Structures are given as structure tokens and as C-alpha cells.
Amino acid sequence: MKKITLVLLVLSSFFVTAQRTCHTSEKLLELTQADPNFKIHHQETMDFIRNAENAVSPLNRGTNVVYTLPVVVHVLYKNASQNISDAQILSQIALLNADYRKTNADFNTKVPAVFQPLGADFELAFCMATKKPDGTATNGIERKSVASSFVFEDQYFTAAGLPIWDPTKYLNIWVGRFTDSSLLGFAYLPSIVGTSYANRDGLCIGDRFFGNTGTAQAPYNKGRTATHEIGHYFGLDHPWGDGFCNGDDGVADTPATNDAYYDCVSFPNNTYMCNPTTNGAMFMNFMDYVPDACMAFFTTGQKALAQATMNGPRASLKTSNGCQTLSLTEQEAIMSIAVYPNPVTQFFMITSPQTSVDFVEMYSTSGQLIKTQKLDEVNNKVYVDSLESGIYYLRIYNDNKLLKSLAKPALVDTTSETVIYEAFVHGQQYRICKIDISTPIITRTWATGDWAERENLQYS
Numbered sequence: 001m002k003k004i005t006l007v008l009l010v011l012s013s014f015f016v017t018a019q020r021t022c023h024t025s026e027k028l029l030e031l032t033q034a035d036p037n038f039k040i041h042h043q044e045t046m047d048f049i050r051n052a053e054n055a056v057s058p059l060n061r062g063t064n065v066v067y068t069l070p071v072v073v074h075v076l077y078k079n080a081s082q083n084i085s086d087a088q089i090l091s092q093i094a095l096l097n098a099d100y101r102k103t104n105a106d107f108n109t110k111v112p113a114v115f116q117p118l119g120a121d122f123e124l125a126f127c128m129a130t131k132k133p134d135g136t137a138t139n140g141i142e143r144k145s146v147a148s149s150f151v152f153e154d155q156y157f158t159a160a161g162l163p164i165w166d167p168t169k170y171l172n173i174w175v176g177r178f179t180d181s182s183l184l185g186f187a188y189l190p191s192i193v194g195t196s197y198a199n200r201d202g203l204c205i206g207d208r209f210f211g212n213t214g215t216a217q218a219p220y221n222k223g224r225t226a227t228h229e230i231g232h233y234f235g236l237d238h239p240w241g242d243g244f245c246n247g248d249d250g251v252a253d254t255p256a257t258n259d260a261y262y263d264c265v266s267f268p269n270n271t272y273m274c275n276p277t278t279n280g281a282m283f284m285n286f287m288d289y290v291p292d293a294c295m296a297f298f299t300t301g302q303k304a305l306a307q308a309t310m311n312g313p314r315a316s317l318k319t320s321n322g323c324q325t326l327s328l329t330e331q332e333a334i335m336s337i338a339v340y341p342n343p344v345t346q347f348f349m350i351t352s353p354q355t356s357v358d359f360v361e362m363y364s365t366s367g368q369l370i371k372t373q374k375l376d377e378v379n380n381k382v383y384v385d386s387l388e389s390g391i392y393y394l395r396i397y398n399d400n401k402l403l404k405s406l407a408k409p410a411l412v413d414t415t416s417e418t419v420i421y422e423a424f425v426h427g428q429q430y431r432i433c434k435i436d437i438s439t440p441i442i443t444r445t446w447a448t449g450d451w452a453e454r455e456n457l458q459y460s
Contacts, residue, residue: 023183047343048341069126072170073175091211091223096223152204176206206225254299254301359398360373
């Protein structure tokens with residue numbers, strides 16, 4: 001990934017940067033340069049997310065489910081003015097809910113009519129955590145006074161700051177004052193989940209860009225910095241991607257640009273369009289760099305990518321009880337098991353936030369048992385770098401009981417066409433999906449019966 005260099009103009013010592021600066025790409029670059037294995041995992045995770053078929057779980061296809069994500073806000077302050085109020089924090093949560101549910105009032109005024117049909121309700125909501133990881137009550141806010149020498153952007157997650165709450169159950173947001181005055185915020189992409197770097201996962205944001213009251217300062221006082229950065233948290237990229245017309249954001253309905261829009265401009269505008277059109281750039285998209293007052297929506301393509309993230313790396317958040325006690329059926333618990341990325345070259349992960357899994361089997365297409373592994377964590381890594389490339393089937397167990405079977409490629413298939421078979425098992429009922437990802441056509445075969453009968457079924 002190429003490093004994005006941003007030009008900064010500081011108006012005065014009393015004010016913040018005049019242009020939006022997101023350092024998500026810089027933080028990612030630090031990890032990929034330092035750790036080649038993480039670089040591989042990152043790419044495979046992003047490939048998984050950008051596969052449209054992973055946007056909607058086969059068992060939930062066609063349903064509308066709103067997932068509410070528990071939020072914990074860690075406030076790190078050097079003086080009383082930086083110790084932002086509960087009201088400022090709650091204002092940001094309200095703004096996030098409006099932006100991600102497409103109920104923000106400026107959608108109708110800031111989004112041109114030609115783009116409005118693309119506007120998306122992400123079906124994601126945010127709530128302040130009511131339970132700490134140990135189960136005790138909380139208002140979802142913790143505070144700490146830090147030394148004047150504290151470097152917020154580098155130390156926020158350390159013991160000198162406030163360590164992360166379980167990132168499989170909470171969206172962690174750290175609020176403080178950046179030492180680097182050019183920074184507004186950054187968040188880590190979903191590839192960080194389950195890795196040794198997961199202790200820094202979440203949003204790190206300056207207090208002057210958080211919410212719409214208190215220390216929040218124009219032109220970044222409408223909560224859109226958090227909206228933008230949490231977009232990265234769900235796997236979204238800037239419209240210019242990482243290649244400035246040599247790459248893109250992996251979303252078909254966001255026109256590619258070769259640079260960011262830093263100012264509020266008039267529609268239509270083709271200044272930075274890779275391929276100028278009548279409608280021009282979608283500069284009012286939340287993932288661009290315009291001031292808060294000029295960005296107003298996400299697209300359906302961006303929603304699909306975020307859904308794929310919620311069905312893979314961040315699936316555990318869907319069933320977290322950090323906001324309230326959930327009562328899940330057995331089937332819902334089993335459905336919460338996610339396996340990603342796919343295809344994969346190094347390792348894949350099995351996340352199981354709501355049901356216990358303790359064993360996985362890998363089979364070849366001929367039925368030969370290739371690998372077994374005990375599982376004992378929420379995010380379990382299964383290394384496959386020693387195996388031959390090909391298609392492998394998975395069976396996931398708890399206490400010798402088959403919970404879920406995934407007949408899908410576990411390694412890179414070097415052929416021109418890849419076929420994915422999925423089987424979700426629950427008791428005596430299961431669903432088999434045959435998905436040819438080389439075409440947009442999806443063929444489904446339904447069947448019921450016990451496992452022995454399923455083994456004799458012909459995929460069609």
C-alpha cells in the first residue's frame with residue numbers, strides 16, 4: 001500500500017488543521033512494513049471483504065437486521081478542558097446513529113438528486129456500553145489524566161493510556177489531544193482483528209473533532225470525523241483507494257478519483273475524477289475529505305462491504321451483550337460462527353462469540369482428513385501455509401457435536417473459476433449453497449436430513 005502524503009495548512013496556534021487529515025493509511029503502513037506476515041493477512045482479509053458474496057450470510061439472505069454495537073469511550077486528557085463532557089460524548093453517538101442509519105437531515109440537502117438513490121442505511125446502530133468486560137455496570141465512559149509528555153497517537157492503548165476493552169465485543173474509541181496537530185483521527189481496518197496488534201483496534205480521535213458540542217470546533221464539529229474513521233473500521237477506503245487511479249476503494253458505485261476533495265465545492269465537479277462524467281465526483285461521500293458540513297452519505301456498495309466485514313472479521317460484534325443481555329436461540333448462536341478470509345494462503349480465522357467451539361477438521365475434496373486442530377479462543381487461527389493449494393472442507397465441533405460445516409475453499413484456487421460450496425448445519429436441518437463466484441449467478445439447493453444422508457447428496 002502506498003503512503004498518502006497530505007499537505008497541512010495551520011491557521012493559528014489556537015486552531016486545528018484547515019484540512020481533513022486521516023492517518024489510517026499511515027498506521028496501516030507502519031504495520032505492513034514492520035510485519036510481512038501481517039501484510040499478507042491484511043490483503044487476504046480485504047479480498048474477503050470486497051467479495052460481494054460475503055456481504056450477506058446465506059441464512060440471512062433477504063432479511064433486514066439492525067445490529068447495535070456496544071461502544072466504550074476512553075477519554076485521555078492533559079488538562080480539564082480536554083476532559084470532555086458526557087454530553088459531548090453522547091452527541092457523537094447520536095450523530096453516528098443518524099449517519100449510519102441514513103436519518104441525517106442533511107442527506108436530502110447535501111446529496112445531489114442523481115446520487116440519492118445510492119444512499120444506504122447501513123443497518124448498524126451504536127449504544128454506550130452498559131456492561132464492562134467483567135460484567136459489572138458502566139456508562140460506557142472511562143477517563144484518565146495523563147502527563148503532558150503523553151503522546152496520544154502512539155500511547156493511547158498502552159498502560160500509560162487506557163488499555164482496550166475486549167475488541168470482539170466492543171467498539172473502542174479513544175478521545176484525546178494529538179501531539180501531531182495535523183491529525184484528526186485514525187482507525188484500524190478489519191485485518192487487525194485477531195492479530196497481535198488487536199490491542200490497538202478501534203478509533204483514535206482528537207477531542208476537537210468529536211461530537212458537536214464542548215471542545216468540538218468547526219469545520220469538524222458535526223461528528224463526521226468519527227463517521228469517516230469508523231467507516232475504515234468497517235473496511236471502507238477513501239474513494240481514491242491506494243493507487244490514485246491505479247487502484248480504487250473496491251466499491252463499484254463510488255466514482256474513482258485521483259485525490260481528495262478538501263473543500264466544499266459545487267456539484268458537479270470533475271477536478272479529481274479519474275474518468276470525468278456528467279455527474280462528476282461523489283465528494284459529499286463520508287469517506288472523502290470535505291469539511292463536516294459538506295459530507296452526508298454512504299452508498300449501497302459501501303454498505304455491502306461493511307456487511308461483509310460484519311459477517312467475517314467483526315462478526316462477534318453482532319452478538320455482543322455489551323449494551324444489553326441478549327437471548328439467543330441455538331441456531332442464532334451457531335450462525336454467529338464466522339470463517340475468514342477465504343481464499344487464504346497463510347491462516348484463516350474461526351470466530352465464535354456466542355457458542356463454544358473446540359475442534360475443527362479439514363478434509364480434501366476426496367474426503368481425506370487433512371488437518372485437525374483444537375480451538376479455545378474467540379478468534380482462533382488455523383494455519384494452512386504448509387498445505388497444498390486447493391479446495392478444502394471444514395467441520396466445526398463442540399464437545400464432539402457437529403455445529404457447522406463449511407465446504408468452501410480454504411486455500412487459494414489457482415484456476416480461472418472458483419466454486420464455493422457452503423453447508424450450514426443445525427440439528428437435523430441444513431442448507432447447502434453452491435456459489436459460482438466467477439459469475440453473478442447463485443444456485444441454491446435445499447435439503448433436510450441427517451448428516452449421513454447429506455453426504456450422499458449431489459451438489460447442483
